Amino acid sequence: MAGTVLVAFVICAPLSSLVIWSFARRWSWPHPFPQELGLFYWRKVLEGDLLRALQSGFLIAVVVTAATLVLTVPLAYLLARYPVPFKAAILLVFLLPHAFPQLPVFVNATTLLYRVNLAASFSGVVLIHMVGALVYAVWTMTAVFRSIPESLEEAAWNLGASRLKTFVTVALPLATPGLVASTLLVFLYSLDEFTGTLLVGSPFVLTLPVYMYRTSVGYELQVASIAALILMLPGLVLLVVLERYLKSEYLSMFGRL
Amino acid sequence: MAAPSLAIVVWLFFVPFLSSAHLSFLRDGQWSLQNYALVWRLYKIDVVYTLGISLVSLGLVIGIAALVCGYLRIVGHRSVEFLFKVPLFVPFVVVGHGMRVLLAPRGTLNSALAQVGVVDLSDPPSIAFTWIGIVISLVWKNLALAVLLVLGAYRAVDEAFLEAARNMGASTFRQIRDILLPISAPSLVVASAFMFTSMLASFSVPLMIGGGEPPHMLMVDVYYRINYQDDLGTANALGVVSYLFAMGVAGYYLRTITVRPP
Amino acid sequence: MDVRVEGLVKRYGRVTALDGVSIGFASGGLTAILGPSGCGKTTLLRSLAGFVVVDGGRIVFGTEDVTALSPQARGTAMVFQHYALWPHMTVFDNVAYGLRLRKLPDADVRRRVEKILDLVEIGRLSGVMQRRPAELSGGQQQRVALARALVVEPRVLLMDEPLSNLDAKVRQRLRAEVRRLQKAVGITAVYVTHDQEEALAIADTVVLMNAGRVVQAGSPQEIYSSPESAFAAEFLGVSNQLAGIAAADGVSVGSQRLPYAGPVRGRATLIFRATDASLAAGDGGAAPEQALLRGVLEERLFLGSVYRHYVRVEGETVMVDGAEPVEPGPVTLRVPVAKLQVYAA
16 A cells, blocks of 8 residues: 555656646745646647647647558568568668667758758658657557468458458458557657657747747746646557557567567 | 658668768868767766766666566556556656656755755755756656566566465565566566667756756767757767667677577 | 365355365375366365465364465475476576575585485486476476475475376376375375376375365275266266166166166166176177166277277267277177166266
8 A cells, every 4th residue: 555655656746746837827936835826827828839839749740640650551561471571671670760869860860851951841840750650650560460360361362352452351450459559659659759859840840849848948837837738648548548459569579570 | 662661761860870970070071080089078977977877777777667566466456557657658858847847956846845844945955957867757757668568577477486486485575586587587688778778868858857067968968069069070979979889788688688598 | 284174165256166165184195186177176276275365164284274374384385287397497496495495504405405306216317406497308397396395394295287297108107106205205295186097096085076066085996986976976987878767676778677776766877887898799698797788889999908899879879998899780788787876867
C-alpha cells in the first residue's frame, strides 16, 4: 500500500503541478497553492497562438501518419514474407535513426532542406518527422505481418485468390490491431516531435511542443502548462487504448533483425 | 516499393549523418583540425558531464527497474504496473516543463516542503537547473520503458525456476538476485544499451532544465554552437564525438551478445 | 515424519480441484497419487509444497499444522516434472543452493553435495559438478534434481511426475533408482503420476484420485486385485468394459449369460483385464469357474511380449492378450469368474 502511494506520488508529481499551474490565475512564491484560480489563461490561450500551433501540429501529424502508413505497409509486408535482397541492410537502415543522436544530423538536414527551399515550410517539417516515423512503422508493421501464420494466406492462394487479393482480404484485416497500434504510435510521435521541428520549422511552422518550449523558457508558466496538458492528452488516450493492443512482442522486435 | 521510404531516410538521415564527418573537418572552407581542437579545449568537460549524467541515470533506472519488476513479477501489483506506464506517453518536452515547474527554486515541490518546514524559504535549494534535475527527469521518463522491457524479460523466465528457489527457502529478494537477474541479463544489457544511447543524445530535457551556466550536455552545446555562433564546423565535430560514443555502446552490445555460445 | 491432509478444499472459480481430500502419508513410505489429468493430484502436491493456498482443510507435518506457512518455511523439497534446474548455474551450485541459503560453511556444503551426488550415482561422471544442466542428458538432469531435493534433508519429498519427460527405457531404469534412493534415505515421499504401471511398481501405498476426490487407497496389490469401483477397476491394468444386466442367477451381456453370485442388481458394468482372459478358436466348451463369452476376433496386433487380440462381443470390442496368436474368426473368450468384476452402472 505504501509502495503504491509512493509510486503514485513520484509519477504524478510533475504532472499534477502542470494541472495546478494551468488553473492558476495568480500564484506567487511561497504559497503552496495559487492565490487565485480560474480559467482565465485557458480562455486567453485558446484565442491566440496556441490554437494556431495546435492546429498546425495536428495537421502535420495527420499528413505524416497517412504518408508513413501508405509507404510502410506494403514494404513491411514484403519484408515479412519475401526474401528481399539486402533485407538485413534495409532493416538496419530503418533502425539507425534511433540509434544515433538526432540533433546534429537534423542540423545538417536543415541545410539540405534549405537548399531545396523546404526549410521553414510545412512540407519540410512533414519530411523531417517521417524520418523517425518510418522507423517505428517499418519495425512494428513487419513484426505484425510476421506474426500472421503464413498458412492462412497459403489457404487463400490454394483456393485461387491472387496475391493482391489475399493481401487485401486476409493479411490486412488480420493485421488490424497492429495497424491501429502503428497508426497511434506514429501519430503521437509526430505530435510530440521537438528537435526536428525546432530546427526545420523555425520560424514559420509552429507545433505545440515548440510553442510549449518557448512559453516555458519565457516564464509564461500558465500558458506553457496548458500547452503541456493539451499535449499530454493524446498520449494518455493512447495509453488507455494500447493497454489492449500493446504486446511486448512488438517492442521486442526492436533491434532484432 | 521500398524506394520512397528508403529515399527519405537516406536523404534526410544518412546523407546529413555522413556530412557531419565531412563538415567537421572544414573551417572557413578549408580542411582543418581546428574544430576538434576547439572541442577539446572548450567541451571536454561537457563530454565527461554528459557521460556522467547518462551513467548515473542509467544506473538508477536499471537498479530501480530490476528491483521493482522483481516484486511485480513475483508478488504482482496491477495499479503500480499501470502507473509505471504513464511516463511512456508523456513527451520529453512536457517532462522538461513539468520538472521545471516542480523542481525550480520557487517550484511546487519546494513550496510544498516549505509548508512542512523541510525547506528554508529564504534560500530554497535549486534542483532544477542542475545536473540533479536532469537526472531526475531522465530517470522519470526512462523508468517507464525500463519497467516495460525488464518486466517482459522477467515474465519470460519459467515459473518453475522461481518455485524451485522458493521451495529451497529463497526470499523474494533472493529470487530476484539469484534467478531473475542472471537469467534475464542479456535482455537487460540490450535495454541498457538502448537507453544509454538515448540519454547521451537527450536534447529537449537538458535544454529546458539544464540551466544557463556550463557545463551543458553535448546536444545543447551543438544547438548553441549553431544557433548563437553559426559555427557549423565545431557543431558537427561535437556531433561526430557523440556518434562515436553511440557506436561504442553499440559495439559493446554486439560483442556481449556474440560472445555467448549459441 | 508422518504427514496428513484433512479435508482439503481448493476451488478455481467454478471448478473444484480438491473436494474434501483426507489422506495419511506414512512416515518413511512412498505414497503414489494416481489419477487421470484434472483429478487434482498435482493440486494436492502443490498444496503440500505451499505453492497452492487451500480454501479449506489442514495440512499437518508430524504434529505441526503447516497450512498457513509459506513455501519457503515448509521444509519440503520438490522434484519438478521438467527438473527446473537453474540453467545459469553449474550442477554444484544447483545442488548447493538450498544449503547455502541455510548459511552452512563452505566445507560442509562441499562435503554434502559430493555425498549426495554419489548417492544418486552421478558423482563418478567426470567434471560433473562444473557442468551446466544443458550439458547433461534427461536422466542425468533428473538425478541432479533429486540430489538437489535430498541434500537439504527435507521433511517431505514431493515428486511431480518426475519421469514423464524421459524416454521409455530411461524411465524403466530410473523407477527402480527412485525407489532405492527413497528407501536408503528413509524419507516420507509423495509421488504424483498418471502412469498406473509406474505407481504400482514403486509405491508402498497407492492413492487413486478422480475429480478432486480420493476413490480408493491401499497397497498396490490391493488396489489392483480388489478395485472397489468401476473407475478403479478400469483405470488399473489394461481393462475391458461391457454393459450388462445383473440378476440373482447371473449377469447377462446382450444375449449371453455369465455366472454371477454378487449383490448387484439391474444395470451393471462388467470389467475384466486383457491379461486375465484367454481365447480359443471356434466354439469352446464350458470350464469350471470360468465365464464364457462368444465373439468374433477382428484384429490382432503384435506387441513384442504378447499378441493383443481385438474381439467383438455383443457390439463392443474387448482386448485379450496372449502369448500365442489366434486366427481371426469366431472365438470363445474365457475369464475366471474371480477376475470378473461387476459394478452397478
